[in-house]
Amino acid sequence: MEKSSFMTLIDTQHIIFILKKQQTTKIGQIGEEKACRYLINKGYSILYTNWRHKRLEVDIICTDTNNTLVFVEVKTRSSKIFGEPQDFVNESKQRNLINAAEAYCHEFNHQGEIRFDIIGLLMTNKSIKEIKHYCDAFYEME
Secondary structure, eight states: OOOOHHHHHHHHHHHHHHHHHHHHHHHHHHHHHHHHHHHHHTTOEEEEEEEEETTEEEEEEEEOTTOOEEEEEEEEESOSTTOOGGGGOOHHHHHHHHHHHHHHHHHTTOOSOEEEEEEEEEEETTEEEEEEEETTOOOOOO
């Protein structure tokens, strides 16, 4: 039995979607690795990468030079066509990071200072074109 041209089109679109998703994931992983190196070079200590609690995830959990616990969201893009990388940390993402931070602090009984940072990377061919680190990028919402 022959496949219809419609089904072939659907199959092709699905394959393209999967390939783009894999490419985006790969760029994100490279960005997170480069963000870790950047933080280490600034004197931060990396505690966890891709820490998960249920459906929540934090890209990087580290301590800064003042021993403040820092939850870092990394956004990596290959262009600024749709905006700066850090612009994609919307209110929903911020809420998820705050919830993940609360779970982390509860699980590890952390009582000290915490902070939420964003690192935005603009990359071309695995090399950093631009990196921006926003300390205290947002605060816990009420």
